[in-house]
Amino acid sequence: MFQLKWLWHNLKGDRVRYVLALFLSVAGSSLTIVNPYIGQLIVDTFVTGADAAQKLIDERALLIGLIFGMIGFSFLRTGMAYFTTLLYERASQNMLYRVRIYLYNKIQGQDMHYYDLNRTGDLMTKMTGDLDMVRHTMSWIFKTIIESLTVFLAAVVYFFYIDVALTWWLLLLSPPIFVTAFLFARRVRPMYTDLRERLSQLNTTTQENISGNRVVKAFAREEHEIEKFNEKNVNYSKANKAAAMVWLDYFPYLETFAQGFNVILMLAGGLFVMNGRITFGEFSAFSALIWGLSNPMRNIGIIINDIQRFFASLSKIIEVYYAHPKIVNEHNPVVKRRYQGRIQFEQVSFKHDNATVLENIDFTVEPGETIAIMGATGSGKTTLISLIPRFYDATKGRVLVDGVDVRKLELDELRGNIGVATQDVLLFSDTIDGNIAFGNPELPEEEVTKFARLAAAHDFIRKMPEGYDTLVGERGVGLSGGQKQRIALARAMAIQPPILILDDTTSAVDLETEEHIQQSLRELDFTCTKIIIAQRVSTTAQADRILILDNGRVIEEGTHAELLAKRGYYYEVFMLQNEGIGRQATANG
Known part of the structure; x- marks a missing residue:
């Protein structure tokens, strides 16, 4: 019943059309008894009647009229069926x-x-195959049910009118x-x-x-993938x-019963004719x-x-239809203002599927300041920056922007003030x-x-076949990792945000290009608070402050010089990277 209410709700705007189609289905199917009735009159009057031969002479006009009546009703039913199908299709589409x-x-x-929680392939199945199954049901299955039921009832009523016992x-x-x-x-x-x-799993794999x-x-x-x-x-x-195969298990029984109508008619009906x-x-x-009884049973x-396919698909569609996000973007019309860019984390903790990802994070970033975040893989760096534009909400504590x-x-205003470039670059x-x-x-x-120049992307873009009008393949196919990162960086800077978040966006570029990008970020012609996740000391060294994360906690905080002096995690990374650079320089020399 709930599913039917859902369908009725979503038919808004086409309800009259659909109800008219249902009415025409009933009316058109009810007319199926007309031609058998006319055929009965023709047989009893002009074929088997006592004075049938005389009536063929005396009432020829009536016979012709009845024949044309059968033809006319056939055309009428055909026209109604066409128009009804058109209405069903229009409403369902x-x-x-x-x-x-x-x-x-x-x-x-x-x-x-x-x-x-939801796989891409599953969502694609809901948006395509499941929706089309609902359309097919609305335009064809319901039509078939209504028409089969109407024909069955009309035939039964007419049969009772002729002879109750045989019926x-x-x-x-x-x-x-x-x-x-x-x-x-x-x-x-x-x-x-x-x-x-x-099917959803198959689509996801594909x-x-x-x-x-x-x-x-x-x-x-x-x-392996094959x-x-x-x-x-x-x-x-x-x-x-x-x-x-389940259908095939039951098909012989249903088909046998459907054919049984003809057998009973031949036996009982033939006996009733012989008995007068x-x-x-x-x-x-x-x-x-008789097909009015057998066909509905056969179908x-x-x-x-x-119908079972329909309910399986509809349940999946309704899951999406009534899904409610925990973080709701109301898209309220507000006069969008430019933020100053002050960011505060106050005793912030975050859990994902009951696993603690961040714990008691507490720091402040002043407007225009550059903060670098470093840490081992899985330390919570990406999760931390995801709390600022509210991709997730803190489990405990508060994240504040400009004191709010x-x-x-x-949300639209908040995210409109934040430029984001992620490590996993997606280009359209x-x-x-x-x-x-x-x-x-x-x-x-x-x-x-x-902004392409600022991101060190202009030179390689200019060399491409059509320059800035070059079409990028799906997900940036045809571009190197570094090229995609630089285009993503240019995209983030192009909105001139007061807050710029960069998630390891220079990991795939060479040191010379990275230096150009760092110089550009330092010389932006608009005030911008920058939060940069990086693994290279060459990226973090120029930051106003550096945070070191480990297992969701801030274990070190300070400037490049201060952290080197502490001889902790940052110092070890610095020594490893500089030792590698030194060895490479020695080898090149």
Whole structure:
């Protein structure tokens, strides 16, 4: 019932069209009794009647009228069926369009925790195959159910009108058919839920391998990935076949019962004709309309099959439809202001899936200050900077920007004041110009060039076939890691944010290029608080302050000179990196 309410809610704007389609389905299916009735009159009047030969002469106009009536009703039903199908398709396609937009917006509005829990392939399945299954049900399955039920009831009513006893004989087969259908539905429903999950796994594997094809080729793991895909494909195929075989288990019984209507009609109906209980015309009406009983019974298995698929898909769509993010972006219209860029962490702790990632982080960054964060892999560096734009919320403590808890700030305004460049660079399938101006599509061309120069990207962009108009492949295919990082850095700086967060964005560039970028960051023509995650001492040395994280805690804090003097973690990293540089210089010499 809830699912039907959901469908009705999302039909808003097409409800009249859909209700009209349902009404026309009932009306058109009810007209199926007209031609058998006319056929009965023709047979009893002009074929088997006592004075049939005379009536063929005397009432020829009536015969012609009845024949044209049958033809006319056939055309009428055909026209109504066409128009009805058109209405179903229009209503279902419009609903699909609206729901797909809503779901896409819903997914866009989810927080990072949602993406941590949901696989890309699963979300793609919901947005494509599951939605199309709902459309198919709205435009075809419900139509088939309504028309089959109407034809069945119309035929039963007409049969009772002709002869009650013969009708009851025919209806003897209905109870076993419904019992068989019930058993089939109860057995197959969990199988389609499992089938839907296996399809999602298959799509996830496909998506991961297509997006990660370079890694697969780099490690020569094509055979392994093919085997993994084949395993998922076999699992999906087995589940599909298992569900299909269940239908085949019940199909012989349903088909036998459906054919049984004709057998009963031949035996009981033939006996009633010989006994004079019904006329031959009435028997012909039964024969012409017996499909109205057998076809719905024959289709019941197919309908149940599709209905189970529908409920399995709809449940997944509703999961997305009613999913609520923990961090809600209300998109409230506010007069967006430029922040000063003061950042405070007050006794901040963060847990992810009950595992402590950050604990008692406490520091302040003044406007225009540059803070470098260093630490071993898994120490919580990326999580820490993710709390500033509220990709996640602190479990304990507060993160403040300009003295205001970020949880009280409008998200669009907060994030509009923060430029972010991550280590895992994602470039869109657009021009280089479009990627750099992503945060501000109205950015003038000279400004795009300016920030590309600051990010040490202008020289290699200029050498590309179409310069800034060169199309970047999916996820930046065709560019080196360092080139992608520099374009991402230019994109982050292009919005001229008061807060700039850089997550190891120079790890793939050479030392000379890194020095150029560091110089550019120091000489920005707008006030900017910079938080830089880095593993190179050459990057952190010029920072106003350096934080060292270890297992989610700040274990060292100070300037480059102060941390060297402490001879702790930072000193060890410095010695390791400078020893490596010294050895390389000796070897080159």
